[in-house]
Amino acid sequence: MTSLQTTDPLLVVEDLRVAFAAGGREIRAVDGVNYAVEPGKTLAIIGESGSGKTVGCRAIMGLLPGTASISGSARLRGTEMIGLNDSELRRHRGQDMAMIFQDPARSLNPTMRVGVQITEAIQTHRKVGKAEARAQAIELLRLVRIPAAERRFHEYPHQLSGGMRQRIMIAMALACRPKLLFADEATTALDVTTQAQIMELLLELQAELGMALILISHDLGLAASYADEVVVMYAGKIVEQAPARRLFGAGGTVKMRYTRALLDAIPHLERAAHTELPVVSGRPPDPTALPVGCSFAPRCPAAEDDCTAKEPALAEHAAGHRWACYHPCENGVSA
Amino acid sequence: MTAQTSATEPLLSVRDLVQEFVVRGAGGAKGGVVQAVSGVSFDIMPGETLGIVGETGSGKSTLARAVLQAPRPKSGTVVFRGADLTGLRGGRLLQARRNMQFVWQDPFGSLDPKWKVRSIVEEPLVAYRDGDRAARRKRVDELLNLVGLDPTRYAGRHPRELSGGQAQRVAIARAVALNPSLLICDEAVSSLDVLIQAQVLNLFERLRRELGLSYLFIAHDLALVKQVSDRVGVMYLGKFCEVGPGELVYKQPLHPYTKALLDSIPSTEPGAARATATIKGEPPSPIDPPSGCRFRTRCPRATDQCAIEVPQPRELAPGHLVACHHPLTEPAPADAAGAQPSDSVPSTAKAQG
16 A cells, blocks of 8 residues: 555555465465555455465464464564564554454353453553452443443353453453454354444444554455455455455446455345356465466456466556456456 | 245245253253244245344254254144154154255364265265165266266365365255255355355255255345345244245345344445444343343334234235334334334335345
8 A cells, every 4th residue: 555645554564474384385375465554544354264364464463373484574653573572572462453353252261250351461461450450351341332341340251142252352452452453353253233233343442542453354345344445365465455445336446356256256135036146166276386377367257378477466556456467357347 | 936836835834833942050950941942933835945044042043953853843843745743753754854954054064074075975875775886876976066076076085175165065965965855054155255155055046946946044144045035034032023025025124123134234335334223232041031022122113012012923015924013114103212213214124235
C-alpha cells in the first residue's frame, strides 16, 4: 500500500518470508509478502486453508515454532519484530500487539476461573497488586459487554457460551490496550448472530481504543462488511490488494480471477435455489512443488502461455489497487 | 421438483418428534432435562430438499439423529416410505434405513483411517449383501466416477492421502452406494474451503437431478441452505419458528428470529452489515426454556401474550407456516417489550444478501 494519506503506518511488513523444512523439501508458507496497516484501520487478510494467511501473522507475533525460518521485516511503530528473542517479544506482545484465535474453548484454561485468567494476563504485563488487577479484570469484562461481570469473573470457561468465551479472549487480548489486534478466524466457529455481535464489539472497541485490526479469514463477506483494506493470498503470496470499497459491491473492480472465483463460489441470498455455482476445478498447489509462473495458472480459466512461463509480479496498476496477473478481469467480471 | 409431487405420498413424514436428554449434575444427581427437540413435524416429498437452519443448540443435529433413530426419539413418529421407524427393531429397522443415508460434517471423522477408499465405499454393499465381489468392484468404480474421483488414482488411497474435499466426496460416494432415496446432510460442507464447498454443492445438485435424491440439508449458513433447498425450516431452541418455500422465507420472513438471522449475515456490499441491528443476547438454556414462545426473551416484538401462550404454527401464505403471535406481516404490537417502531414495519423485511 502506498501512502495515500500522510498517517504513518502502524505496522509495515516488507518481504516477509516463512519456510518450513518437511522431509528434505522446503515449504514456502509465506513467500515475500508486503503490506502496511495504519492506526485505527482494519485490514482483512483473506485466503483458503494453507494460503499462508495465518502463518504470516504468527511470524510477526513470534508464535511460530523454532523450525520455521523467517526472513524479511515487520516493523511495528518503527521497531523490528522479526528476529527478536522471547523476552524482547514478550515486551511487545500484549502491550503493542495481541491476537485472538478461532477456538476460544481451546485457548482458555478449563480448570481456571476466567477472572483469574484475565488477572494473570494483566499481572504478566503490569506491576500491579492483586486487588488492582482484579478491578481491572472486571473493568475489562465490562468493556467487552459481559453482563453481570462480577458473577462471570468467578465462572469457569465451560459455564460460558462460545460467544462469551470469545469475549473473554478479547478481554485478555485487550488487557494492555494493544495498538494492533490480530483476529485469526475469531468468529468462524460462532453462529451468525453471535458473529455479528462480536464483530460489532470489535469495531466499537477499535473506535474506543484507536486500535488497528487485522482480520484473518477465509470469508470474503466478512472482509467486505468490516474491512477498510483487503489482501487476498494464494499459495503464500499476495495476489490482490485494494480498499474494500474498490473490490466489493456495485461497481466493484476485482481484478484477480482467483478473488473473483472466491466471490462467485459463495452461495448468496440473491441466487435462486438449485442453480449451479461457478467453480474452478482443482485445488491449491502442493506447497513443496509450486508451479513455475503464476501459482493459480493451473486452475485459471484465463491462463495463457505467459502465465506458466514467468510469474506475474504484484504491482500497483491503479491507485491503491495492486494485483498480480497478466490477464485481469475486465470491470470486475471474468471474461 | 417435478409436477408429479402433488399426487405422491411424502417420502418422509415426521410428526411431533420429541427428543430429550437428562443431564447429570455433581455426583450424578439429575441436573435437568435438555429439551433438544420439542414437537417438530415436517414432510419431505420425493425429489424435494428440505433445508434446516438454526444456531448452535437449536436442536437441528439432534433432529437428524432422531430421524435416524440413533438415539431413538422420546416420542413422535418418523414414517419413511410408509413404515414408522420408531416402531421397528433390529433387522427390519436396518432394512428400512437402507434408503436413508447420511453425510456428516467431518469427513475424516467418519472415514476409518486404516481403510482404503475402495473398502470404505464398498462397505455398505457388503453390509447389505448387495451383489458379488465383481459386481461390487464395478459399482465402487461407478460411484467414485459419479463423485468425480478417478478410481484408478483414488481407490487405493487411505483417507489421510485425501484433501478435505476429496474425503467428503468419498463419504458421499459411500452414502449413495445403496441408491438411497433420502440423503441427510448435517453440516456436510461446513468444514470445506469455499471453492471446494462449491464443487461439493454442485455434486449434491447433480445427484439430485440424476438420481432423484431427496435431501434433509442441515446447516447454520443461511445462504448455503437457500442454495440447495426447495423448502426451508428455521429452528430455535428445539422448535420450528418458520417453515416455507425457500424464496418466501428469505424474501418475506414472517418470524422476527428469521429476520434477525438474515440481518446478521455479512454482506459483500461494503459496510452494509454495520448498519443492521441484530438481536442481542444469547439463546437461553434448553434445560429451562422460556415459557410461551421460546424466542420471546430476545424478541423486539414480545408482549405478555408471548410469555403465556405457546404460538402454534399458522399458515399465513400457501405452504408458509410461522409460529409467532406477532408475525412480521402485522405492525409491531404497541405494548412490545423492545419494539423499535421505525424498524419493525413489515416492508423492511427484505432479504439483504
